[in-house]
Amino acid sequence: MAGRTRAKVCGLTNADDVAAAVDAGADALGFIVDVPVDTPREIDPETAATLVADVPPFVSTVLVTMAAPEDVPALHERVGTDAVQVHGDVDADALAALAADCDATLVKTVDAAAPESARAYADVADALLVDSTDASGAGGTGRTHDWTATRDLAADLDVPVVLAGGLTPANVAEAVRTVEPYAVDVASGVEREGGAKDRDAVRSFVANATGALDGVDEEAEVSA
Numbered sequence: 001m002a003g004r005t006r007a008k009v010c011g012l013t014n015a016d017d018v019a020a021a022v023d024a025g026a027d028a029l030g031f032i033v034d035v036p037v038d039t040p041r042e043i044d045p046e047t048a049a050t051l052v053a054d055v056p057p058f059v060s061t062v063l064v065t066m067a068a069p070e071d072v073p074a075l076h077e078r079v080g081t082d083a084v085q086v087h088g089d090v091d092a093d094a095l096a097a098l099a100a101d102c103d104a105t106l107v108k109t110v111d112a113a114a115p116e117s118a119r120a121y122a123d124v125a126d127a128l129l130v131d132s133t134d135a136s137g138a139g140g141t142g143r144t145h146d147w148t149a150t151r152d153l154a155a156d157l158d159v160p161v162v163l164a165g166g167l168t169p170a171n172v173a174e175a176v177r178t179v180e181p182y183a184v185d186v187a188s189g190v191e192r193e194g195g196a197k198d199r200d201a202v203r204s205f206v207a208n209a210t211g212a213l214d215g216v217d218e219e220a221e222v223s224a
Helices: 015-024 045-053 069-079 092-101 115-121 147-156 172-179 199-210 216-223
Strands: 006-009 028-032 060-065 083-086 105-111 127-131 161-163 183-186 191-193
Touching: 006 199, 015 028, 015 199, 028 045, 045 069, 060 069, 069 083, 069 092, 083 092, 092 105, 092 115, 105 115, 115 127, 115 147, 127 147, 127 183, 147 161, 147 172, 161 172, 172 183, 172 199
Parallel strands: 006 028, 006 183, 028 060, 060 083, 083 105, 105 127, 127 161, 161 183
Antiparallel strands: none
16 A cells, blocks of 8 residues: 655745645645746746745755756756656657756656556656646646556556646545555646635645545555
8 A cells, every 4th residue: 555645736936825835735846947838837947946945845846847858957957946847758768868967856747648658767767747738748737537547557667656637626535545646746726826826725635635545554454
């Protein structure tokens, strides 16, 4: 049985939302920089760096980007996050080169509709984020996908799997119990409007995600 599932709040754009996510107990915070899609969650590198600098110790920070792999190390150095989450059409060789050049934990996003693609990155990335992506390879679509297929994928891989795509405070506990992922990721599912988080929704999401497996191990032991 999986342990406590971690929660990442992504697409943070301002200091108040960062503070709300930290206060809610989020394990990781995501900052979207340099993406070629129209999203209210994108911020410039300077804003991201300022927000990241104020995140307290023991909360992980993640640069979420679709920049060309060769540009990511310099961008990461400017922003100063603990991890880099790579979206888009980046092959395993390019990702391996990036891993060698960038001093950060590396997360690769894979399309939930093509779970077999995850295996190509399993030996290169530090974690895989399974998301409902659009034609550009970007996430944040607000669409759920087949959690059963993602559960099977997570069970088959040694690399940690992060579940994303259409998660909300209302469905995240069910998603966690179905997939038992290493972590879950939310952006639009806790917003009151584009790019602005709802403090109550963030708090509920984190609590429901991280507490979804409470008591499950004990119940399994009793039934055995």
